Amino acid sequence: MKRRIALGGLVVAVLVSLAAMAALSSAQASLKSEASPNAAAATTIVVWTDQNRKADVDKVTSTWGATRGVDVKVVVKDFGQIRDALKTIAVADAPDVIVGAHDWTGELAANGLVLPLFPRAAVKKQFPKYSLNAFSYGKNGARLYGIPTQLENIALIVNTGMAHAPKNWKDLESQALKIKKRTGSAVGIAVQQGSGGDAYHMYPFFSGLCGYIFQTTKTGGLNPSNIGVANKKFLANSALIDKWNSEGLIRSSVDSSTAQDLFLKQKTAFWVTGPWNVDPVRKAGIKFKIVQIPAIKCKSVPFLGVQGFMVTKYSTAHGVESAAKDLVSNYMAQPAAQVSLALANSRFPANTVAGKRVHDSALSAFGKASLGGVPMPNIPEMNSVWGDLGSAWVKSTKGPGATKARVAFSTAAKNIRIKIAGG
Amino acid sequence: MSSAAVPAKDPQRASAATSALSAPTRIVAAFSGTRGLLVKILLLGAANALAAWAAAVLADRGRWPALVGLVLATLAIDAIYLGSRTVPAKFLVPGTIFLVAFQVAPILYTVNVAFTNYSTGHILSKAEAIQGIESHSLQPPDNGQTYSMAPARDASGSLVLVLVADNGDTFVGTKKGLKPVPRDTVGVAGGAITSAKGYKLIKGPALFSLDKELNAFTVPTKGSAAIRPEGLDTAVDLEPSLRYDARRDVFVRTVGAHTVYRDDGRGRFASPTGDELEPGWVTGVGTKNFSAIVNNPLVRDPFLRVFAWTVAFATLTVLLSFAVGLFLAIALDKSGMPLQRVYRSILVVPYAIPGGLALLVWAGLLNDDFGVVNHILHVHVPWLFGSAWWARTSIILVSTWLTFPYFFLVSMGALQSIPSELTEAARVDGGGRWQVFRRVTLPLLLVVVAPLLIASFAFNFNNFNNIYLLTAGGPAAGDQSLAGATDILISYTYKLSFATGKGGAYGLASAVSILIFFIVATISAVSFWRTKALENVR
Numbered sequence: 001m002k003r004r005i006a007l008g009g010l011v012v013a014v015l016v017s018l019a020a021m022a023a024l025s026s027a028q029a030s031l032k033s034e035a036s037p038n039a040a041a042a043t044t045i046v047v048w049t050d051q052n053r054k055a056d057v058d059k060v061t062s063t064w065g066a067t068r069g070v071d072v073k074v075v076v077k078d079f080g081q082i083r084d085a086l087k088t089i090a091v092a093d094a095p096d097v098i099v100g101a102h103d104w105t106g107e108l109a110a111n112g113l114v115l116p117l118f119p120r121a122a123v124k125k126q127f128p129k130y131s132l133n134a135f136s137y138g139k140n141g142a143r144l145y146g147i148p149t150q151l152e153n154i155a156l157i158v159n160t161g162m163a164h165a166p167k168n169w170k171d172l173e174s175q176a177l178k179i180k181k182r183t184g185s186a187v188g189i190a191v192q193q194g195s196g197g198d199a200y201h202m203y204p205f206f207s208g209l210c211g212y213i214f215q216t217t218k219t220g221g222l223n224p225s226n227i228g229v230a231n232k233k234f235l236a237n238s239a240l241i242d243k244w245n246s247e248g249l250i251r252s253s254v255d256s257s258t259a260q261d262l263f264l265k266q267k268t269a270f271w272v273t274g275p276w277n278v279d280p281v282r283k284a285g286i287k288f289k290i291v292q293i294p295a296i297k298c299k300s301v302p303f304l305g306v307q308g309f310m311v312t313k314y315s316t317a318h319g320v321e322s323a324a325k326d327l328v329s330n331y332m333a334q335p336a337a338q339v340s341l342a343l344a345n346s347r348f349p350a351n352t353v354a355g356k357r358v359h360d361s362a363l364s365a366f367g368k369a370s371l372g373g374v375p376m377p378n379i380p381e382m383n384s385v386w387g388d389l390g391s392a393w394v395k396s397t398k399g400p401g402a403t404k405a406r407v408a409f410s411t412a413a414k415n416i417r418i419k420i421a422g423g
Numbered sequence: 424m425s426s427a428a429v430p431a432k433d434p435q436r437a438s439a440a441t442s443a444l445s446a447p448t449r450i451v452a453a454f455s456g457t458r459g460l461l462v463k464i465l466l467l468g469a470a471n472a473l474a475a476w477a478a479a480v481l482a483d484r485g486r487w488p489a490l491v492g493l494v495l496a497t498l499a500i501d502a503i504y505l506g507s508r509t510v511p512a513k514f515l516v517p518g519t520i521f522l523v524a525f526q527v528a529p530i531l532y533t534v535n536v537a538f539t540n541y542s543t544g545h546i547l548s549k550a551e552a553i554q555g556i557e558s559h560s561l562q563p564p565d566n567g568q569t570y571s572m573a574p575a576r577d578a579s580g581s582l583v584l585v586l587v588a589d590n591g592d593t594f595v596g597t598k599k600g601l602k603p604v605p606r607d608t609v610g611v612a613g614g615a616i617t618s619a620k621g622y623k624l625i626k627g628p629a630l631f632s633l634d635k636e637l638n639a640f641t642v643p644t645k646g647s648a649a650i651r652p653e654g655l656d657t658a659v660d661l662e663p664s665l666r667y668d669a670r671r672d673v674f675v676r677t678v679g680a681h682t683v684y685r686d687d688g689r690g691r692f693a694s695p696t697g698d699e700l701e702p703g704w705v706t707g708v709g710t711k712n713f714s715a716i717v718n719n720p721l722v723r724d725p726f727l728r729v730f731a732w733t734v735a736f737a738t739l740t741v742l743l744s745f746a747v748g749l750f751l752a753i754a755l756d757k758s759g760m761p762l763q764r765v766y767r768s769i770l771v772v773p774y775a776i777p778g779g780l781a782l783l784v785w786a787g788l789l790n791d792d793f794g795v796v797n798h799i800l801h802v803h804v805p806w807l808f809g810s811a812w813w814a815r816t817s818i819i820l821v822s823t824w825l826t827f828p829y830f831f832l833v834s835m836g837a838l839q840s841i842p843s844e845l846t847e848a849a850r851v852d853g854g855g856r857w858q859v860f861r862r863v864t865l866p867l868l869l870v871v872v873a874p875l876l877i878a879s880f881a882f883n884f885n886n887f888n889n890i891y892l893l894t895a896g897g898p899a900a901g902d903q904s905l906a907g908a909t910d911i912l913i914s915y916t917y918k919l920s921f922a923t924g925k926g927g928a929y930g931l932a933s934a935v936s937i938l939i940f941f942i943v944a945t946i947s948a949v950s951f952w953r954t955k956a957l958e959n960v961r
Contacts, residue, residue: 043631068655069627087546087927092484110544110925112555112702118659120569121589139701140676141562141664186792195786195807196895253792253808261793313555319634326654380543383926387918388905395899398808399792403899415905418721419923 044071048095050079056344064331094314096324102134102306106379109137114310116143119329134306134375148308148350150342154274155369160287162269169294185267187251194255197390204293208300209237224381230413237297241405252394278362290365304373384419388412537933543925545703552704560665564648572658573616574625585619596642712934725906733911737883740822748830774828782892811908837871873954890914
């Protein structure tokens, strides 16, 4: 028995020392490369992107990498998880550059995870002002935290075989109700809400009734203690929501898939959605036109979404901060890179020079429908708003037994105030 | 279902089983020969190799206490498996390791987080936060310039910046300041600096190795403003709007009123008026998260309603699924029934479909206006959105649909374990079918099933998926609070943590989770204690 154990011990010892040697030599190699980065392939930048953009991010970053002599490693992540993953990631595995939505800016900056960027004035001039504001955050003077690459917003898609582009709100309402009667559909306008609500897709109606979320301060920031969810003007107009509910113009039970179904099966001629749904409409062979929703009591503008790239604080620890900033605030801001990064996702590029090179009728129509739009609030307090604002719409448009809009939205405003104060 | 819980029905087989070696003994036997030794050495070698690799990584990252722990644990494991007097430990160690890794560690982590302010704006360490505030406070001064920039070495080899202003003026920036140089000494092509007389431009990989030096390099201009490199070929004149005073541990605003921001003990620097600097850092806040549960009206007001519904949901789901599962098991228990296996297989289908998928399908089927269920039945029942009571009913029905196959399987097995002599004797004594079931079958069944009922209750008590994917907690309850009519404690915790304040309130969420743990543990402990009484039936 003793001999056996000795034998076993010997084998284990050999295996351990082999493994240890392999591990140590690889660890040493990594230490060495940190000490003398002049060695081949010393500098690597890690970029996190989503699957849709992968091919074009690869193309853009490898062109940049070749001219600069930097290796770029593009890692695919689920878009929605990039923001949260950044909070808990170990420094060694963290990215230097991430793709992100502008409404993450406040949270990422408040967490101290992204670095402020200072692109040259000549570069900034090529972007619409709101797109840069969308990526700016700071209570005491805003800083820019990302370079916008693409713009998106929702609009009204009209099936021109069934209806004509509405001249005004009344026209839209009467056409929608007539078609609803004819097709026996449950709603006149397909706009998605679902059980949790969808304040984003309802925003054109919200702004059309003179609602706003946060007051804009003099310095262009947002004031989280002034909530306009139930402002006087909006409450005065809110009886219209009750009317829409009783006539079945909109319904909270419509979620994204039912909305698509209603429009593609021609049960309704009106669909409030974004450029991501243009392909299915084209494939279904439906003739369509894209317009802004007509003004109701105020202008019915959509939320503006801007997506772009940011430099993380981990780039400093990795010793690639200046290279990462060069990639993002210099190279990715150029028109050529902007065109490929935006079109990859069938969106309009943020850079205006690049915008002139895009000839896609649907994309430019969405661009026109964005006029006067409001960038989605990018301050972290917005987390307290989505749920309540969405559920106020759900409560007041759920059909029979719905809560009066005046009550639903006043309650939402009250809850939002408590939640923001309580956080 | 474990075979040990259900003794063999056939007495002959049972005696055969006792005469054969028990399963653990056989496993031990299999590992005692030369072959067993070889397997043991290979497994142990693999474990040691893994440990050695982990040790190298830990050493690389300088995690010394963890490294010591790892080495000690590995040595202990080797000693246990190479020794001959440690047989019980050999069986206990793997389970213990998994227990520590997947139960104890997360619990300790949760408890730890519950006493901190870990949330949006408070995820860094204090040192990192100070660095963050400093870098976020940089701003262009009035008439601040941006420059084309190229890092270079002067004759003595020190780092300088060759700069071209937007108006074409050329400079060389050193640590001392900006020095104008004649325009014709700097070569510019396509916006990039290509040469500078008397200086050697740094290019290629050498440039990247400079990263830290370059980012720390500043060319002072006016006051506290300085030109800083931004990327590889741009430099910007920036001044900090806040200055950190390490001695007093405060930040002072350098422009306008000289506001002082102090560490207010809540993981942030804040001015006397409550204006805070971002980012903040993680710090211990004592029992603040727990007192928030009591004091915060968002948590306190709907608590009893949510708690009552949580208990009702968990209880009704378990009881209904058990009732349906048991009924079907009894119904299909008849021997010689044609197609018995087919029926049994079909009944297990809900169990085989991934829960998340089944829930989303049900959410679609039950949609108030567009769902197939209303469409086929030609009714307009507000299953999910319209009415609180219907939504609660739907949730319980769908949860039952998802859970009954489990109890069907369990009951099927447990029924086999009840000796037929007992039921037959009861029948001979004149008991009716129902009486026999009530007085003999059910009590005997409960001995086996009761712990599973309790476990299922605890699981459903925290069944986030069922609620979130079906109704997301909606519709709104009568009191119009943040908690919807179908929110259970855990889904409400989720809403509280991720949809209040700035979001991401992990500290508060952990505190509520601990509270929920105590509630579930208490209910389970009481139930287990009560079921001990059942065992006396035997």
